[in-house]
Amino acid sequence: MSTASHVSHRPAAGSRDVTLLELLDRLVDNGVVLHGDITLAVADIDLIYVGLRAIISSVSSLEERR
Amino acid sequence: MTGVLYVYALAETSEAALPARRGHRGAPLRHLSRDGVTAVFSRHRRIELPPEERYLWRHETITEALMADRAVLPVRFGTTVADEAALVTMLTTRAEEFRELLALVRGRVEIGVRALWTPDEPQTADAEPAGSGRAYLLGAVSVRHAGAHLAETLHAALAEQAVGARRRVLVTPRLLLSGAYLVERDGVDRFLAAADEVGRAHGDVELVCTGPWPPHSFAAGTPEER
Amino acid sequence: MSDRDERLLRGTAEVLDGVGRELERVRTQPRRLDADAEQVGRGLAQLVLTIVDLLRQLMERQALRRIEGGTLTDEEIERLGLAFKALAERMEELKQAFELEDEDLNLHLGPLGDLM
Numbered sequence: 273m274s275t276a277s278h279v280s281h282r283p284a285a286g287s288r289d290v291t292l293l294e295l296l297d298r299l300v301d302n303g304v305v306l307h308g309d310i311t312l313a314v315a316d317i318d319l320i321y322v323g324l325r326a327i328i329s330s331v332s333s334l335e336e337r338r
Numbered sequence: 339m340t341g342v343l344y345v346y347a348l349a350e351t352s353e354a355a356l357p358a359r360r361g362h363r364g365a366p367l368r369h370l371s372r373d374g375v376t377a378v379f380s381r382h383r384r385i386e387l388p389p390e391e392r393y394l395w396r397h398e399t400i401t402e403a404l405m406a407d408r409a410v411l412p413v414r415f416g417t418t419v420a421d422e423a424a425l426v427t428m429l430t431t432r433a434e435e436f437r438e439l440l441a442l443v444r445g446r447v448e449i450g451v452r453a454l455w456t457p458d459e460p461q462t463a464d465a466e467p468a469g470s471g472r473a474y475l476l477g478a479v480s481v482r483h484a485g486a487h488l489a490e491t492l493h494a495a496l497a498e499q500a501v502g503a504r505r506r507v508l509v510t511p512r513l514l515l516s517g518a519y520l521v522e523r524d525g526v527d528r529f530l531a532a533a534d535e536v537g538r539a540h541g542d543v544e545l546v547c548t549g550p551w552p553p554h555s556f557a558a559g560t561p562e563e564r
Numbered sequence: 565m566s567d568r569d570e571r572l573l574r575g576t577a578e579v580l581d582g583v584g585r586e587l588e589r590v591r592t593q594p595r596r597l598d599a600d601a602e603q604v605g606r607g608l609a610q611l612v613l614t615i616v617d618l619l620r621q622l623m624e625r626q627a628l629r630r631i632e633g634g635t636l637t638d639e640e641i642e643r644l645g646l647a648f649k650a651l652a653e654r655m656e657e658l659k660q661a662f663e664l665e666d667e668d669l670n671l672h673l674g675p676l677g678d679l680m
Contacts, residue, residue, distance in 0.1 A: 289584070290546065290548070290572065290575075290580050290583055290584045290587070291548065291571045291572060292391055292394075293584060293587040293588065294450055294548045294551075294571065294587075295394050295395070295398060296389060296394060297587065298412070298448075298450075298551060298554035298555070299389070299394050299397060299398060299412070299414070299415035299554065300389050300414065300415050300416070301414075302412070302414070302518075302554035302555045302557065302558070303411070303412040303413050303414035303415070303417075303554050303557050303558070304348055304411050304412070304413045304414065304417075304436075304557045304558055305414055305417075305558060306345065306413065306414075306417050306419060306428055307417075307419070449573070452583045452586075452587075454579055454582045454583055454586065470642060470645065470646070471641065471642040471643060471644060471645025471646035471647070471648075471649060472638070472641050472642050472645050473645070474645040474646070474648060474649045475624075475627060475628065475631060475641055475644060475645040475648065476631070476641070476645075478624070478628060479628050479631055479632065482628060509586070509590055510586045510589050510590065512582070512586050513583070513586040513587070526573075530573055530574060533574060534574070537574075544575070544576070544579040544582070545574055545575065545579075546572070546574060546575035546579055546580055546583045547572075547573040547574035547575065548571045548572055548573060549571060549573055551571075
């Protein structure tokens with residue numbers, strides 16, 4: 273892949289690791305969901321919500337009806 | 339039998355052997371297939387992994403190794419099921435859904451695009467006294483409108499160069515567009531050239547492209563654009 | 565698949581840093597929780613302010629939708645606007661008092677992120 277002219281190479285020590293953030297975003301927020309549990313992390317405390325999707329979709333459909 | 343199964347990915351059932359890799363905590367990789375779809379997993383007595391770099395990369399490299407020779411749907415990090423019976427139920431119940439998604443992603447990779455912008459200061463009508471509540475909210479409205487419009491324009495131009503596209507707009511005020519584009523494995527350079535064009539056409543945004551990734555953003559939902 | 569260091573296909577160092585900064589606002593690396601008493605107090609403030617900030621953002625977003633939909637009177641817009649402004653200013657003061665940055669108040673929203 274000829275991208276050398278466009279890209280900074282390995283991030284300097286201490287700089288934000290965008291690749292890792294992208295990976296985190298993909299693996300944790302995407303991909304097949306096998307069951308309805310979704311984990312939210314707030315200040316390092318994991319809160320697990322079962323059936324959260326049902327709540328989210330009813331909130332958005334409430335808004336659509338306004 | 340007690341314990342849990344940690345699931346890495348769903349793959350198109352294939353003659354190819356599993357990658358010569360270990361799963362988390364050195365556990366061997368196993369597979370189970372139903373109706374043309376194979377679940378790849380490892381068995382553990384108990385497993386609770388924080389989303390830290392080494393665990394993320396282990397999961398990801400297994401997914402990518404699988405992808406070298408068959409269509410793969412990445413599974414969300416941290417996914418566990420009780421046992422093989424649960425996997426069988428899940429596979430047979432959702433076989434058609436998974437097969438459709440596998441057909442969509444076969445031979446294709448995901449490119450991530452983030453667009454960064456610097457919005458202009460909110461311009462409010464002269465009728466609004468500066469510092470008023472209306473100025474605050476209406477200013478935010480106009481910036482959001484401009485941003486959403488620009489994001490959709492960028493996304494449409496990029497989506498045209500891909501067989502699948504997903505996006506989120508204004509996740510933060512500066513992160514105008516977070517897009518995922520499904521392109522043919524050998525079409526990556528062409529997509530990037532098109533992305534460069536889009537970047538050049540819009541001087542107020544800067545693009546960051548990452549990839550190629552397994553099709554994380556295309557592993558769920560219907561195959562149409564979101 | 566390219567090795568992990570070659571995932572960056574396009575982007576200058578400066579823009580990468582900018583994107584990284586924005587991504588950190590919605591997600592941060594898990595950090596070890598400090599058992600130190602002072603840190604525990606700060607950790608609690610962080611938790612509370614994170615939730616308050618999330619609610620503020622959700623409510624502002626809701627208000628913007630209602631303005632766009634034309635379901636708020638001018639007076640309501642003015643009152644809401646002043647309230648949100650005051651709340652944002654107060655949040656800033658509290659963040660400074662506890663030495664918290666924007667990144668400290670991020671919330672890994674996952675699917676809820678689409679509400680934001």
